[in-house]
């Protein structure tokens with residue numbers, strides 16, 4: 001079949017996310033014998049014109065749309081990003097009768113409500129490499145599509161969900177499929193994924209719906225080999241999009257060693273969970289090319305950390321932050337303020353704690369995006385902040401009721417005194 005895959009994300013942030021997930025789906029479709037074209041609207045001036053042109057030139061039999069972001073998670077002035085995707089679906093419909101299949105990280109959190117809102121024909125929750133080619137096979141043969149796991153159909157009961165057990169069988173995409181030929185191409189941050197799934201179950205996190213709770217890993221050697229190929233194409237900046245680079249630690253060590261052994265001269269940015277990180281791993285990370293980490297400690301209060309279901313405490317954050325700094329790795333720290341159990345005192349504790357870490361960059365978020373079926377959603381429901389029938393698709397936030405009138409002003413004052421804080 002001819003399959004047009006569209007990356008709908010046009011959000012421009014300092015690290016531009018390239019559509020690695022959609023490229024993985026594209027590689028799986030090609031492997032199954034389908035003809036694939038991939039359009040990334042991030043690099044198109046007029047998204048609708050580009051979509052119309054691609055459809056008229058390629059004449060797809062199926063259109064897949066990747067929905068990465070639902071909103072920008074900004075409580076102060078939230079931007080709901082799905083109306084633009086709904087317009088995109090309408091543009092596709094206006095010039096093609098190919099079925100429209102939705103997927104992607106954002107879509108996977110809201111498989112029923114996003115399908116309804118966007119008006120797609122079907123949606124696939126979670127990984128697309130197995131279910132999407134299976135769906136194409138059925139469509140090609142004119143067979144019914146009912147009964148495929150993870151495939152959502154309008155008005156039909158939710159299907160069973162299944163995550164891929166082994167990543168080894170899933171091909172990594174070739175650069176020309178998804179890395180744009182723009183000027184300064186070599187300076188782009190190339191996303192790398194080595195693991196899927198997160199068992200940590202933080203109270204507010206949506207990852208369980210996107211990747212499940214079981215960690216599945218690619219062989220460290222295979223990842224290093226893929227990095228080597230990308231380096232030989234001229235790329236040298238890599239953003240590891242794994243939920244937590246250092247979990248599990250033995251795998252993180254193996255991965256760093258595989259990169260070091262290949263002598264790859266690369267720069268790595270990654271997300272670190274402030275636990276299970278010792279000096280040996282930090283040094284290995286630095287030797288592999290890690291120059292910057294996102295250190296998501298979220299709070300400087302042990303009481304709030306326990307409420308977030310974090311497995312670390314502030315003492316561990318301090319030790320790990322120091323080890324990273326000693327190894328010359330830049331640290332961007334994050335505070336997520338206003339959760340359940342937050343008080344004025346814990347906010348002050350957190351600000352003082354973060355200040356004392358001498359971070360290289362420091363970002364504060366007030367109010368926490370509520371995702372379905374999380375412990376945070378249960379708390380919000382119990383406190384009457386959301387209703388049982390709320391699908392939470394529209395950006396909805398938790399801010400501890402007692403802090404609502406105080407916290408935003410306190411943070412505005414803090415930022416005036418500390419202008420480098422984001």
Ligand code: B12
Nearest residue numbers: 011017021064065066069070071103104105127128206241
């Ligand atoms: C790494 C990451 C980042 C990095 C990105 C670095 C980079 N260059 O890529 C950074 C830190 C910069 C970042 C920024 C932001 N992020 Co972010 N990010 C992630 C994270 C942890 C991983 C995303 C990823 O790369 N996955 C790896 C690829 C391989 O998987 P994938 O894209 O999901 O694709 C698979 C499936 O989804 C599916 N699939 C994908 N497309 C399609 C299409 C079809 C048709 C089908 C069938 C299947 C399919 O198959 C793929 C292969 O299995 C996710 C959380 C998560 N666990 O997914 C959040 C996440 C995507 N981010 C999120 C958000 C909100 C943001 C920001 C808006 C935050 C902010 N306020 O700045 C920005 C937006 C950036 C932008 N310009 O778009 C949210 C989105 C939900 C929402 N509320 O909108 C997520 C889900 C986290 C969360 N809070 O739950 N992010």
